[in-house]
Every structure is written in C-alpha cells, then in structure tokens.
Amino acid sequence: MKKIKLILIITFYLSGLISINAQELAPTDTIANVVNLKGFQVALRGGFDIPTFDNNTPYIDYKGGLMAGASIDYYFKWYGLGVDFDYIQNKPSSSYRTGNLYYNGNNVTNFNLTEDKITRNFIGIGPSFQYQPTKKYSVELKLRAGISSIDGGKTSLEGSYVNSSNVPSTEIFNYHNGYSQTNIFSAKGSLQFNYFVTEKLGLSLGGYYLKHFDSEESKNTLLNYTTSYKPITPVLGTNNEYTNQTSNTQLRENPCNCDVSSIGIFVGLVYKFTSDPNKPKKEKTKKEKEKEIYSLTVTARDKFTKDILPETEIVLKNNDGEILKTGKTNNFGVVVFEEIEPDSYVIEGSLYGINLENEDAKKREFKKGKTLQKELSYTDKNFILKGKTVRCNTTSSLADVSVILRSLDATIQKNSITNENGEYTFNLNEKTSFTIYGKKDSYFSQTETINTENFDRMTTLFVKLEICMEQVDCGKAIKLNDIQYDTDKYAVKKEGKVELNRLVQFLNDNPEIKVELSSHTDSRGQNTYNQTLSQNRANSVVDYIVSQGIKRSRLTANGYGESQLLNECADGVDCTEEQHQVNRRTEMKVICPDNK
Incomplete structure (x- = not known):
C-alpha cells in the first residue's frame, strides 16, 4: 500500500504542476508558438503489470505479467478528453509448503499444481493533460474511469499419499476458484513521458495505477465454496528437524467483494494527428476544392x-x-x-x-x-388558371393580348397581358363561375365560361384553357357560332345570345368600327321565302345587339337567303342534313372604312 500511496501522491502533484504551467503559458500562447497541441493523438503501449488481489486467501500470491494497451485522446489545447483500452495478464502463485508435509500422519509425496492465468480488460474515459515545452518532449497525465472484466486465476494444489491401510489417496490442500466477473467499476491514473523523433511520431515511457472496486470472486457451485485450504503447523521432531503438519480443511463459502489493483510500467509509440499552424498550407486540388x-x-x-x-x-x-x-x-x-x-x-x-x-x-x-x-x-386553396391565346384554327400563339377574367356576378374582374408565348395566368376562387376573353386590335375573341365547382382542389391545382382569337379584316366574313332559331322563326334563342354577347364585347372594345350582320339559309324552300326569313333573322340579331347598348348606326343587317351557299348543295342536289347545316349560318363582317 505504501507504494500505491506514493504513486498517487506523485501523480496528483504532477497533475497540479502541469495544470499550473499550462495555465501560465496559455495566455501568452508560449506553447502554441512552439508546437500545436490541438488535435487527436493515438498511443500504443506494452509493459509489465504487478497486481495486488486483496482477497485474504492464504498461501496464494500473484505474479506480475504482460500488459498491452492503447489510448485515443483529443486535445483542445493543453487539456483534452481521451479513452483507454487495456489488456492485462497475470498468474497466481502457490506458496503452500510441500516439503516434509504430513497429513493425518501420512507423508504426502506427490503433488499436482494447476494455476490458470488471470486476464483483465479495462476501458475507461476521462480527462487528459499535457505539457510540451519543446517539439521533442512532452509529459501527459491521464485520468480514466470505466469498467473492467476479470476472468481466470483458478488455483488447485493436490497431494498424493499412502494411508495406514496401504491405500493410495489424494487430497486437496489448497484451492481458490479464481474470478469470472464483468462490468466492474474501475479507475486508472497514468503518467507518460514522450520523446518525438519526428513532428508527429514519438516514443513513450510511463507508469500507471489501476484499481478495480468490489471484485467478486468466483464460487465453485459443485463444491459450494470459493476457497479451501489446510492450515500448516511446523512441528519440531526428535531429530531436531521440523515437519509440516496439516490440520482440518478451512473453507470460505461466500465470495469476497475485494478490491483488485495493480501498478505497471510501459513503453510505446505515440502519434499526433496535428499540423504545424505556421507551416504553409498545401494548395488544394480541384477535387478537394469541389x-x-x-x-x-x-x-x-x-x-x-x-x-x-x-x-x-x-x-x-x-x-x-x-x-x-x-x-x-x-x-x-x-x-x-x-x-x-x-x-x-x-x-x-x-x-x-x-x-x-x-x-x-x-x-x-x-x-x-x-x-x-x-x-x-x-398551400393556397385557390386554383391557378394557366391559359394561352392562339389564332383560330392554328397552333400559333398570340402575344400582347389583354385577357379579361370576370365573374358572372360581375363582382370580380382581373386583367392580364399574354407574354411572348401567348401565356397568361389567373388565380381562381373556389366555387365561382367566370367568363374570359381576349382583347387585341383587329382580333375577334372567343368567350369561355369557367366554373370552378367542376374541379377538386385536392386533386387539381392547374386549370388549363385556350382562347381562340380570329383576325378581323374588313370585308372578311366571320361565322358566329351557335346562333339558333326555331323552324321558320327569326327570334334569337337564349343559346345564341351568349355568342352575340361576344360580338357586343368586341364592338365595345372597338368603338370606331362598323359591322354587317348577315343571315344565310340552305337551298331548301322557295328563294323568296328564304330571302325574307334570312333578312328577318339578320334584323333580329341587330335588334338584340342594339338592346345591349350598341348604336344602330354602327350595324347593318342583310339577309342573303340561299344566294351564298358554301358548298354544292343547290336546288336539285341530294345532300345530307349535315351538309345543309353548313349553309345555315349567321356571319359578322367589318365594314371597310371606304364603304358606306
């Protein structure tokens, strides 16, 4: 114990000395000017370990043995944090006297001794301190706490003799069941001196003290004891020679929770993963920069x-x-x-x-x-209308079109200008109906209706719509779609008013132009009847447009009957209903300025 106390005193004295010197040097960066302490450090070591097993077992000592270990430390400056790994191997040593040994008056002549090796494994973590006044030398103090395992150390001494009945017998004279325990709380302190042969690689020499607390012995469950021995009493014989007389066996049934400790010395290698801060940095490669x-x-x-x-x-x-x-x-x-x-x-x-x-x-x-x-x-719950304006009957987009979006109740109106690709966007409210059309000089726009109730926002964000724009040249007839009349009637039906509203919008957007509204029939029926019917229908269209606020002076109504058929379905030609439908139409034509 005196040796242990001395080592502890020296260890803590050096710890304080290192801390004081490091703290004194740190403010002026004296150490940093000499060597860079920051970074990882790895050490490998091997040495000799001398154990002390405080198990109070008579006649059993313990030999020293080899140890091997490694340390990984990270130093922030002169202080750091590290981990130790150690493997230690010792062996028990029987001190039981075997010379002139007598048991029950019988001379024991033959002995069989078995001594199993003891292995200890330790892993611990804790603070590290270093003092390095030059690039060549440094001293380190490392304090660790962790867990260990101890296994082995079984010792058995058997002796053979011939009893008074001349029968050979065997007896156990000394026995210890050894250790078999894991997760033993342990503590370790070590002092290490380093000599660096290069900037990073060094040789190390050091010593340590390692203690395992409450190390429980292993119990032989078959024999139901941990330790057994026969006490020896030296007896002086008639010839003035001592003989060793044994008595009854002493047993210890309950394992001893006793401390195990050891001191050791070691040599090894140490490597610092640090770089000189004053050394010019190597130019990085392209891959390193990436x-x-x-x-x-x-x-x-x-x-x-x-x-x-x-x-x-x-x-x-x-x-x-x-x-x-x-x-x-x-x-x-x-x-x-x-x-x-x-x-x-x-x-x-x-x-x-x-x-x-x-x-x-x-x-x-x-x-x-x-x-x-x-x-x-x-996260917005409105729809996005992504549309495009194109020239009718083509895929050619139309730029710089003013697109007007208006709710049917006229409470919302939004305007947008198409980009160079004819594209426009609007945000559409949920559960709302809109009309949309385009406005551009010399173009007659299609008008569309959108009802957002037809879409589910959980599955649809973008609503796509294409607006057809037909170029208007004076004198060029443009068919008005869906202008329907009852048979032999000329009043505009409700469905046709939607299309005529498109024309009203065009006239409002172009207040300087005048248009001709013309009505046409197919070839069936009398010419005079068809002429009158078509004129009445043209007049009806004009009347509706005037009712929407357009001056009558800007409108001309002409009925052409069957005089301007678009196909070969004249009188006497057998045609289908679809072919006749082509000729039944209402058209709009911008009146050229030179015409009255």
Whole structure:
C-alpha cells in the first residue's frame, strides 16, 4: 500500500504542476508558438503489470505479467478528453509448503499444481493533460474511469499419499476458484513521458495505477465454496528437524467483494494527428476544392396534389432579411444555389403572386461536398388558371393580348397581358363561375365560361384553357357560332345570345368600327321565302345587339337567303342534313372604312 500511496501522491502533484504551467503559458500562447497541441493523438503501449488481489486467501500470491494497451485522446489545447483500452495478464502463485508435509500422519509425496492465468480488460474515459515545452518532449497525465472484466486465476494444489491401510489417496490442500466477473467499476491514473523523433511520431515511457472496486470472486457451485485450504503447523521432531503438519480443511463459502489493483510500467509509440499552424498550407486540388463547396437545392411543391411547381420565384435571405440570392424553379420544380457559405438562411417562394410557406436552412445542416435539400409548400386553396391565346384554327400563339377574367356576378374582374408565348395566368376562387376573353386590335375573341365547382382542389391545382382569337379584316366574313332559331322563326334563342354577347364585347372594345350582320339559309324552300326569313333573322340579331347598348348606326343587317351557299348543295342536289347545316349560318363582317 505504501507504494500505491506514493504513486498517487506523485501523480496528483504532477497533475497540479502541469495544470499550473499550462495555465501560465496559455495566455501568452508560449506553447502554441512552439508546437500545436490541438488535435487527436493515438498511443500504443506494452509493459509489465504487478497486481495486488486483496482477497485474504492464504498461501496464494500473484505474479506480475504482460500488459498491452492503447489510448485515443483529443486535445483542445493543453487539456483534452481521451479513452483507454487495456489488456492485462497475470498468474497466481502457490506458496503452500510441500516439503516434509504430513497429513493425518501420512507423508504426502506427490503433488499436482494447476494455476490458470488471470486476464483483465479495462476501458475507461476521462480527462487528459499535457505539457510540451519543446517539439521533442512532452509529459501527459491521464485520468480514466470505466469498467473492467476479470476472468481466470483458478488455483488447485493436490497431494498424493499412502494411508495406514496401504491405500493410495489424494487430497486437496489448497484451492481458490479464481474470478469470472464483468462490468466492474474501475479507475486508472497514468503518467507518460514522450520523446518525438519526428513532428508527429514519438516514443513513450510511463507508469500507471489501476484499481478495480468490489471484485467478486468466483464460487465453485459443485463444491459450494470459493476457497479451501489446510492450515500448516511446523512441528519440531526428535531429530531436531521440523515437519509440516496439516490440520482440518478451512473453507470460505461466500465470495469476497475485494478490491483488485495493480501498478505497471510501459513503453510505446505515440502519434499526433496535428499540423504545424505556421507551416504553409498545401494548395488544394480541384477535387478537394469541389468537396468544400456548399450547395442548396430548393424544390417547390403543391401541398395538396404534390405536383411540382415550375416557374416559382425563390428568394434566399439571411436572418436580417437581406436578399442574398434569387432564382426560379425549372421544369422539375427545382432551383439550385451553388457555392454558398454555410450559414442560417430563410427560404421564401412565390408562384404567380401567391407566397409559399417559408423554410429555414440551419448552419449545422450544411455538409462539405453535399447538397442540402429543402422543399417549399404551396398551400393556397385557390386554383391557378394557366391559359394561352392562339389564332383560330392554328397552333400559333398570340402575344400582347389583354385577357379579361370576370365573374358572372360581375363582382370580380382581373386583367392580364399574354407574354411572348401567348401565356397568361389567373388565380381562381373556389366555387365561382367566370367568363374570359381576349382583347387585341383587329382580333375577334372567343368567350369561355369557367366554373370552378367542376374541379377538386385536392386533386387539381392547374386549370388549363385556350382562347381562340380570329383576325378581323374588313370585308372578311366571320361565322358566329351557335346562333339558333326555331323552324321558320327569326327570334334569337337564349343559346345564341351568349355568342352575340361576344360580338357586343368586341364592338365595345372597338368603338370606331362598323359591322354587317348577315343571315344565310340552305337551298331548301322557295328563294323568296328564304330571302325574307334570312333578312328577318339578320334584323333580329341587330335588334338584340342594339338592346345591349350598341348604336344602330354602327350595324347593318342583310339577309342573303340561299344566294351564298358554301358548298354544292343547290336546288336539285341530294345532300345530307349535315351538309345543309353548313349553309345555315349567321356571319359578322367589318365594314371597310371606304364603304358606306
């Protein structure tokens, strides 16, 4: 115990000495000017271990043995944190006297001794301290707490003799069942001196003290005891020579929870994973530089339908609200911000004037050489109308068209101008009906009706619609669709008024033009009857348009009967109903300025 106390006193004295010197040096960075202490350090060691087993077992001592271990430490400066791994092997040693041994008056002549080795494994974690005044030398103090396992150490001494009946017999004179225990709380302190042969590689020499608390002995369950022995009494014989007389066997049934400790010395190697801060940095390769690039990928997606959202405006801001980068998602709903600093950001998005839910990017989420993935959600419950204006009967788009969207109750009206691709967008409220048409000089627009009750927002975000625009040249006839009349009647039916409203809108948008409204019949029936009927129908169309606020002076009504057939279905020609239908029509024609 005196040796142990001395080692502990020296260890804690050196610990205080190292701490004081390190603290004195740290403010002036004296150590840092000599050598870089920060970083990982790995040490391998091997040595000799001298154990003490406080199990109070007579006649059994313990020999020293080999040890091997490793340490991994990370030093923040002169202080750090480390882990120790140790493997220790010892062996028991029987001190039982075997010379001139007598049992019950019988001379024991032959002995059989078995001594199993003891292995100990230790893993511990704790603080580390180092003092390195030069690049060549350093001293380290390491304090560890952890768990151990002890296994083995069984000792058995058997002796043979011939009794008074001349019968050979065998008896156990000394026995200890050894150890078989895991998860033993243990503590270790070590002092290590290092000599560096290079900047990073060094040789080490040191010593340690290791203690295992409450190490329980193993019990022989068959014999029901841990230790047995026969006490020896030296007896002086008639010839003045001592003989060793044994008495009855002594047993210890209950295992002893006794401490086990050891001291040891070791040599080894140490390697520092640190670099000289004053050494010029090596130029990085292209691949190394690419690994240090930080990237951020943002995907825009609808919350309900999960559709990706192209053309979404994305803004990257810092925590102070300053805009750092902007971008627009591609056809896959993705925008990538390259070569950005790892920091905390706020990501905002907007699609056709509607904001998406913001998302945060934390500094800790950025990894070198990897792209951080973020997703913004579009949560607005309105629909998005994505339309296009085209020239009628073609696929040619029409740019710079003023598109008017108006609710049927006239409480909502929105305007938009088509882009170079003829595209326009509107946000459509739920459960609302709209009319939509285009306005452009010299073009007559189709009018469409949209009812959003026909769509489910959970499955649909985008409503697509194409508006047909027909170019109007003076003197060119344009057919008005769906102008229906009852047979032999000329009053405009309700369905036809929808189409005539399209013409009313065109006339309101172009107040300077005048138009001719013409009505045509097929060849069936008398010519004079068809002429009169068509004139009355043309007059009826004009009357309706005037009732909608258009001056009559801008309108001319002409009935052409069957005089301007569009196909060969004249009198006497056998034609189908569909062929005759082509000739029954109402047309609009802009009157050229030179004409009256």
